[in-house]
Amino acid sequence: MSTNKKVNVLACSGMGKVYGLMAREAVLHTVNHLCPEQAKTLCLAYIVTGEEEALAGFDHQPCITVDGCPAMCSAKSVAAMGGDIQEELKVLDIMKLHKGAKPGTATELTPEGWAITEEIAAKIADRVQEIQKEGK
Amino acid sequence: MAEELKIGVVSCSGEDCAGGTISRLATRKMMDSIRPDNTVTICLPLFLAGGQEERAFAKEYPTIAVDGCKRACAKQATEKYSGKVNSVVFVSDLIGDEVAEGPALSTRDLTAEHQAMVDKVAVEITKQFDAIMNEKRKEATAPKEDSSCGCGCNC
Numbered sequence: 001m002s003t004n005k006k007v008n009v010l011a012c013s014g015m016g017k018v019y020g021l022m023a024r025e026a027v028l029h030t031v032n033h034l035c036p037e038q039a040k041t042l043c044l045a046y047i048v049t050g051e052e053e054a055l056a057g058f059d060h061q062p063c064i065t066v067d068g069c070p071a072m073c074s075a076k077s078v079a080a081m082g083g084d085i086q087e088e089l090k091v092l093d094i095m096k097l098h099k100g101a102k103p104g105t106a107t108e109l110t111p112e113g114w115a116i117t118e119e120i121a122a123k124i125a126d127r128v129q130e131i132q133k134e135g136k
Numbered sequence: 137m138a139e140e141l142k143i144g145v146v147s148c149s150g151e152d153c154a155g156g157t158i159s160r161l162a163t164r165k166m167m168d169s170i171r172p173d174n175t176v177t178i179c180l181p182l183f184l185a186g187g188q189e190e191r192a193f194a195k196e197y198p199t200i201a202v203d204g205c206k207r208a209c210a211k212q213a214t215e216k217y218s219g220k221v222n223s224v225v226f227v228s229d230l231i232g233d234e235v236a237e238g239p240a241l242s243t244r245d246l247t248a249e250h251q252a253m254v255d256k257v258a259v260e261i262t263k264q265f266d267a268i269m270n271e272k273r274k275e276a277t278a279p280k281e282d283s284s285c286g287c288g289c290n291c
Contacts, residue, residue, distance in 0.1 A: 012181045013149040013156075015163065020179070021243075024151060028242045041240060043150035045209035048184045073181035080185075107164040108243065 006040045007128045008063040008083070012074040013044065018103050019068030019091040022113060026091075026120035027066050034125040038132050039064075048077050055081070062086045062131050064124055087127045094120050141272050143171075143265055144199040146178045146221070148210040155204025155227040155236030157243065158250070162227075162257035163202050170262055174269065184213055194218035198268045200225060202261060205236050223264040230256050 011027040014020025031041045046054045063083045065074040068091045075088045094116060095101065103113030147163035150156025166175040176193065183190040195218045201211035204227045211224045228236035231253045241250065 011151055013151055013160070014181060015147060015149065015160065015177045015179045024149070025242055025244070027151060028240055032240065032242070041151045043148070043152045043156060043207075043209065045148050045150065045180050045184065045213060046152075046207055049207070049209055049212055051207075071182055071185065071187070073179070073185040073187075076185040077181060105168075107161070107168055114244070 005061050006038060007086070007131050008058060008061050009039050009041050009066065009124055009128070010044050010047075010063060010074050010078055010083075011041070011066045012068050012072075014068045014071075014073065014106075016106060017068055018106050018109070018113065019095070021068075021106050021109060022091050022103060022117045022120065023066040023068040023074070025109065025114075025117045026124060029118060029121040030124045030128065034121055035128050039125075039128045044074055044077055047081055047083075050081065058083060060084065064089065064127055064131070066120070066124065067091065086131050089120070089124060089127075091120060094123070140174060141269060141276075142174055142176045142197050143222075143268055144176050144178045144194050144197050145202060145261065145265070146180055146183070146194070146199055146210045146214050147202045148204050148208075149180060150204045150209065152240050153204055153236060154238045154241040154250075155231070157204075157241040157246075158231065158236070158253050158257055159202045159204045159210075159225075159227050161243070161246075161254045162225075162261055165254065165258040166261055166265070170258060171265055175265070178214075180210055180213060183217065191217050198222040198272065200261060200264055200268070202257070203227065205233070222268050225257065225260050225264060227253075227257050230260055 011023040013024040064087045066089045104110040147159045149160040199221045201224045
């Protein structure tokens with residue numbers, strides 16, 4: 001079974017830490033390059049406004065949230081708006097596999113930061129494919 | 137010496153349009169190089185998800201919302217949870233609706249033209265930032281009115 005619905009991939013984009021930027025860039029890489037036909041992103045802050053137009057592309061569609069820090073703002077916000085969360089990814093979980101890495105700052109990623117970000121994007125893309133196959 | 141005044145800059149950081157990336161980078165520029173000692177960025181997703189510290193800051197200190205487009209999500213959120221913002225910078229007013237509402241933009245794909253847009257937005261934020269700062273400094277140094285009964289007659 002498969003689904004034609006695009007999977008919503010939503011990043012926290014946290015402003016204060018490099019992990020927020022990594023979450024944001026991983027999501028953009030996924031939806032723009034890895035699976036543009038199967039996934040899309042939406043403005044998290046717009047969804048939270050609850051406006052009808054914002055929720056039109058969000059309701060009844062599977063979601064993957066990608067959060068930079070343990071506050072899990074994307075997951076919490078999507079859950080609060082009734083989103084169908086299939087996966088909550090945490091940048092920090094992937095950073096644990098790269099102890100001592102210097103990914104950059106909240107403004108700019110280093111080449112190492114970009115490489116880890118692409119690894120995160122690959123994980124997101126894998127989940128997108130699985131969710132599509134499961135027909136959720 | 138009185139505590140140095142801080143101003144909160146709240147960027148929409150919209151993930152689904154170029155204006156979000158420009159708003160984010162211009163706000164980061166305020167923190168990194170233009171007014172690093174006085175700029176506090178408020179993490180909008182944390183603010184929205186119930187971050188008490190962020191909400192309390194935005195209640196107590198002046199704020200500037202930096203919104204990528206006319207939906208004004210940063211302004212709306214700040215005013216919903218904390219109080220009226222002192223100023224709003226609309227990225228779309230400065231770089232045009234077409235670009236601002238165009239496809240989401242990775243920092244890896246920034247061109248010199250995009251960088252110039254970031255600079256332009258940062259200049260506008262700085263203008264508003266300095267105006268608020270000057271006003272607050274004036275308020276802080278203005279002599280208190282000496283009116284014991286509050287009627288204004290100096291009795």
